[in-house]
Amino acid sequence: MATFSTSPVIASDQSLSSASPTIDIRAIVRNHGSVAAVDHVSFQVRRGEFFSILGPSGAGKTSVLRIVAGFEDPDAGDVLIDGRSMLDVPPNRRPVNLVFQSYALFPHLTVFENVAFGLKMRRVPTALIDEQVRQTLTMVKLVGKEGRKPAQLSGGEQQRVALARALVNKPAVVLLDEPLAALDQQLRQAMQVELKSIQEQAGLTCVCVTHHQEEAMMMSDRIAVMHQGRMWQVGTPREVYENPRTLFVSRFLGVSNELPGRVGEAMEDAHLLQPADDRVPAFPVRMGSGASPGRSVTWSIRPERLRMSRERPVNSDSMLTGVIEKVLFAGSETKYLIRVGHETLWEARTTGAVQLPYAPGDPVFLHWALGDGRVFFE
Amino acid sequence: MKPRSMGVNAVSLLAMLFLYGPIIVLVLYSFNAAHLSMTWRGATLKWYAALWHDEALLAATANSLLIALVSTIGATSLGGLLALGMEQMPRRRQQILEGGLVLPLVIPEVMMGVALMLLFVTVHMPLGLTTVILGHIVFNIPLVTIMIRTRLRKLDPMLREAAADLGADAWQVFRYVTLPLLRPAIWGAVLVAFTVSLDDFLVTFFTAGPGATTLPLKVYSMIKSGVTPEINALSALLLGVSMMGVAGSLYLQRREV
Numbered sequence: 001m002a003t004f005s006t007s008p009v010i011a012s013d014q015s016l017s018s019a020s021p022t023i024d025i026r027a028i029v030r031n032h033g034s035v036a037a038v039d040h041v042s043f044q045v046r047r048g049e050f051f052s053i054l055g056p057s058g059a060g061k062t063s064v065l066r067i068v069a070g071f072e073d074p075d076a077g078d079v080l081i082d083g084r085s086m087l088d089v090p091p092n093r094r095p096v097n098l099v100f101q102s103y104a105l106f107p108h109l110t111v112f113e114n115v116a117f118g119l120k121m122r123r124v125p126t127a128l129i130d131e132q133v134r135q136t137l138t139m140v141k142l143v144g145k146e147g148r149k150p151a152q153l154s155g156g157e158q159q160r161v162a163l164a165r166a167l168v169n170k171p172a173v174v175l176l177d178e179p180l181a182a183l184d185q186q187l188r189q190a191m192q193v194e195l196k197s198i199q200e201q202a203g204l205t206c207v208c209v210t211h212h213q214e215e216a217m218m219m220s221d222r223i224a225v226m227h228q229g230r231m232w233q234v235g236t237p238r239e240v241y242e243n244p245r246t247l248f249v250s251r252f253l254g255v256s257n258e259l260p261g262r263v264g265e266a267m268e269d270a271h272l273l274q275p276a277d278d279r280v281p282a283f284p285v286r287m288g289s290g291a292s293p294g295r296s297v298t299w300s301i302r303p304e305r306l307r308m309s310r311e312r313p314v315n316s317d318s319m320l321t322g323v324i325e326k327v328l329f330a331g332s333e334t335k336y337l338i339r340v341g342h343e344t345l346w347e348a349r350t351t352g353a354v355q356l357p358y359a360p361g362d363p364v365f366l367h368w369a370l371g372d373g374r375v376f377f378e
Numbered sequence: 379m380k381p382r383s384m385g386v387n388a389v390s391l392l393a394m395l396f397l398y399g400p401i402i403v404l405v406l407y408s409f410n411a412a413h414l415s416m417t418w419r420g421a422t423l424k425w426y427a428a429l430w431h432d433e434a435l436l437a438a439t440a441n442s443l444l445i446a447l448v449s450t451i452g453a454t455s456l457g458g459l460l461a462l463g464m465e466q467m468p469r470r471r472q473q474i475l476e477g478g479l480v481l482p483l484v485i486p487e488v489m490m491g492v493a494l495m496l497l498f499v500t501v502h503m504p505l506g507l508t509t510v511i512l513g514h515i516v517f518n519i520p521l522v523t524i525m526i527r528t529r530l531r532k533l534d535p536m537l538r539e540a541a542a543d544l545g546a547d548a549w550q551v552f553r554y555v556t557l558p559l560l561r562p563a564i565w566g567a568v569l570v571a572f573t574v575s576l577d578d579f580l581v582t583f584f585t586a587g588p589g590a591t592t593l594p595l596k597v598y599s600m601i602k603s604g605v606t607p608e609i610n611a612l613s614a615l616l617l618g619v620s621m622m623g624v625a626g627s628l629y630l631q632r633r634e635v
Contacts, residue, residue, distance in 0.1 A: 071539055091542045098543045104536035108558045117554070118544035169544065 028077030457522025505587030
């Protein structure tokens with residue numbers, strides 16, 4: 001069922017093998033009954049890297065995190081941290097700390113005591129605990145709230161305590177389970193920036209699980225897209241967004257304007273795409289190897305790659321005509337839903353600064369550069 | 379006030395009177411100066427003072443307090459451990475144990491008393507303070523277990539995981555997270571167990587031997603020679619202590635951490 005494009009995937013884990021990774025996950029499997037919640041997942045995380053596992057709920061990403069933390073055992077595979085297998089190491093002896101989605105702050109302890117908990121368990125001398133807790137609280141901007149109980153804090157403050165409670169132990173890896181999901185939109189955006197700057201400042205190695213693609217793209221050095229227990233693609237946010245290997249990845253990382261069809265005749269450096277919708281004329285598409293005439297494909301292009309014009313663009317074969325169906329004004333930009341051919345609805349965007357916006361019913365030319373779209377073979 | 383809410387209020391008031399009427403009468407007459415009559419002869423505290431000079435009564439009080447204290451410690455320890463242990467069991471076994479815990483609460487207490495007496499006699503254990511304490515531990519274990527278990531099940535399991543994640547071993551998780559969070563429930567259970575033990579008549583009646591007379595037994599034996607104002611005073615005191623115990627327990631259980 002997997003549909004792979006032949007466009008080269010630049011980022012792969014081979015590029016990491018020279019530098020010794022902090023985390024090395026080797027083909028872990030975790031079965032829940034007859035279903036594989038985690039199905040042969042492998043990835044590596046470098047020191048100081050912010051690595052996100054992105055996927056819809058039920059993709060198995062939280063299971064991966066819990067296996068790394070030691071709360072679940074894999075049915076197969078291995079978890080290495082700093083070169084050491086963790087399979088026989090209980091959670092309290094692993095050099096990782098987890099920031100829980102629900103924060104799981106100790107309600108009977110103050111902010112200070114919550115943050116000091118890990119150091120106290122390791123019997124760090126009191127004076128040192130004091131100093132390190134204060135340093136960490138300064139870093140997450142919670143100075144002055146040391147004596148509060150979690151119930152007396154706002155959601156954003158609780159989030160910071162949860163973070164500080166993990167960071168203070170200087171773990172080899174910080175595990176983040178949907179760290180910002182419980183915050184409202186504005187706070188969430190502010191915390192994205194802050195979390196990222198704390199991570200860079202402290203040189204933290206982070207593995208973050210999220211279903212929020214924008215959050216993952218903005219914070220991560222690399223993203224792994226997970227779906228149905230498997231990892232479909234690992235790469236930098238730009239690589240995964242621009243060069244998705246499957247239609248699922250393409251759709252999950254943003255709007256994917258799609259057109260199913262068949263491979264037509266070969267041209268100079270492209271093939272003709274024969275759309276399944278007979279109202280849409282054929283146009284040239286770069287397909288790479290694997291393009292044999294007649295093969296079923298789906299072609300996809302990102303909205304921001306589509307240019308709109310009222311006049312027919314000159315010297316462009318990469319072009320279709322459409323009719324504006326809906327105009328969605330969103331402030332900084334305007335989104336248009338455009339009917340292309342019979343039943344295909346595409347999205348295109350203009351910045352909000354456009355003086356003469358299009359109106360529903362307007363005919364429009366959509367054009368793009370030859371290499372802008374992606375082809376997915378079936 | 380709307381007519382309907384007036385009606386509701388009147389019925390509520392009647393119900394409360396029905397519940398608390400006898401108690402109010404008892405407490406009122408414990409202050410009555412008249413000795414052998416139900417007529418009011420002015421207020422006095424002399425019956426309370428008289429209690430202090432009754433040697434037998436003081437001995438019974440000492441017995442009651444000792445039994446309540448020891449049986450509470452015993453029942454809370456065993457019941458608490460049972461509640462913690464049940465958490466680790468498979469669900470099916472938990473359900474079976476839960477049924478077993480409710481049973482002693484619903485069977486008639488007379489039967490419990492007789493059963494305990496027969497058991498002690500069978501194993502040739504002389505009836506006395508020890509047998510009363512054992513009997514009280516038996517009927518208090520289900521109460522304690524159910525109360526602590528209720529709290530335990532409300533605890534976020536993530537808290538224990540978070541503690542383990544931060545380096546706590548099993549004992550540290552219990553010592554620094556589970557136990558402090560259970561503390562209100564434990565003290566609530568202590569107060570209830572203490573109060574129930576202090577007030578118990580039936581099980582005590584069947585398991586007590588010579589020298590193990592408790593306050594409720596004493597009241598019962600005094601009443602055979604007529605209701606005296608001393609009994610009223612003693613009952614009022616017992617009542618006061620019980621109500622404080624139950625109120626304290628309710629407060630602790632409702633309190634968040």
